[in-house]
Amino acid sequence: MTNSTRSPLPMASTGCACCAPTPATNHTVPAAGTTSAGSTATYQVEGMTCGHCASSVTEELTTVDGVSEVHIDLVAGGISTVTVTADRALSVEAVRAAVEAAGYTLVSA
Template structure:
């Protein structure tokens, strides 16, 4: 049996944050200028979500509402999840309820 020279394979990705290479000078971290626009943030509670797919469905329905700029969900599987909606103007509670119900979930508080 002959010994072969082993050649390491290239990594498929840059790895996690602790072992990723430092960014090139032209690839700086996002600045405050690239942050999402400020707006009115309203917190709701939604029941029935159990996974990331559920959260994605709710997010898609809510971002389709006119004026919504951001949706953040703190998922609580088996409980009421906190949904924070940022919009450039106040949203009608009925519109939020309809969007959540369209996704298949229940809005607990308005």
């Protein structure tokens, strides 16, 4: 057996965003609106780095009244795409509040 030096994964040394969220930065989000009933809306979310992060956001979003489905295209350390399907009108502010409650930043709607 050889002794090789292993480099830690970036998350292992700095902490995952879901375990230690970074302070929110000032990003602008377009004016708040609503999605129509039975529609799907896509949002850009910053700060997710792993499956646990995505689960945290999904869990928060599914508590929003009217949300029937959440799909996340994770871009670790970048801007991830979150698609929310609602069976009734849903405000951008409700989505932003859920994302922020999970510890992340809604960059755009």
